[in-house]
Amino acid sequence: MKVLRASLGVDKHSTAKDDVISNMKKVDVMDKYLATLGKKVKGNEVRKAVKEIFGIDLHLISKEDIGTTVSAYDPAVMETLRLYLKLDKNDTNRDTDIMNMSKNDVMDSYSKMYEHKLSGKDLRVLINHIYGVNLDGISSLEHARLSINSKGQWIVKSDLDLIILTSSRDDVEVFVAPTDYYVEITGSTYLPDSLIEKLSSMGFTYDKTTNSYYYVNPIGESIPDAFKGQTIGAIVGTLATEFPPN
Template identity: 40%
Template structure:
């Protein structure tokens, strides 16, 4: 973060959301930025190592990227063969290489919001959503690493390889300060309505997709919304928590 701190010396970084830090730093940078620099900035600000995500085969599990990603990569590679052959080749590439190729196709200076959108489309990592988790007091373990975690978080969301499954746990902080050792009944009911079920191996509520593909962003949002409702209820009843 040293370079970013220098670049934002006039701003109070601690008071800013992570997406704001990213926006302001890229505004300060003021020129086209390459993929390697983008991944370094994401690691510095969000603590997410996109290179490691790619190397370990983590990230979005999908049969194909969105059309704009596929078309951009095809053009840069001047691909021949059938569409299915082209798609199979692109999907065999490491995610960082797909990112490099697509940003090469993108060409002009790319805005911070566009960078985040491309990262979500390729890696399945929603930096906008992650930026809001600290205030939501929800920890997230995904892509083989802690994506967001603070000492006073009340719940933990864990996802498996490729984000094809997810399970929810009370945090150590919540257990130690309230005696709650299982998910509150209100949260259990909300999760059941979303399609979660009790998994005895995990000892908590669990959801898995049917086709070994990443859980959709809409479902992730519904899950976080359900947990946030219970966080608000708990903190309203326990103002010192």
């Protein structure tokens, strides 16, 4: 907050602009904060910023080796890491070594190849590729009334949220269920029919035990971003139609 206040032209101890800061999108807060750190921003500084701004612990994801489960990272990431290992960008002989690196080391090695001068936007893309955390998407859901629990952490959460989306620690499975608040205001334990229809068409199955609709990626890898986006889009679209904001 001290850094952000100063960036807005007020004393770092003044709360005069705190309402402006609190209404900023989290990605904008991240960009403004990183810009104050100088031209070079190292991985540990980025991870600290993500934890402070979004409440997401990337270090924990790396330490426990959870999050994205894939046979290889995005091609651009793999090519850069091969160059870091003094290989040709198309030489796959040490890809196993790359995939055995901690996620933090992958991020730091990639960033080092760009002299730690990646923009906030580029860093968010990188974080999504490595950790499976879509910060841009999360920032856009701040008032969507959708709770998200992923990789053992709350990504987005409010007491007034109506739907909860939970993914397994490796993102291979995803579950959609009503929140207690939804049950309270609707008197029903079932999701809206329109959402059930959308989820069913996407391959979700109802689990009576947990009263949730779930999907498991049949190839055993983390669910692709496109499918995650389609799922979230179906939920947010349904909430906007069935429960329009006052």
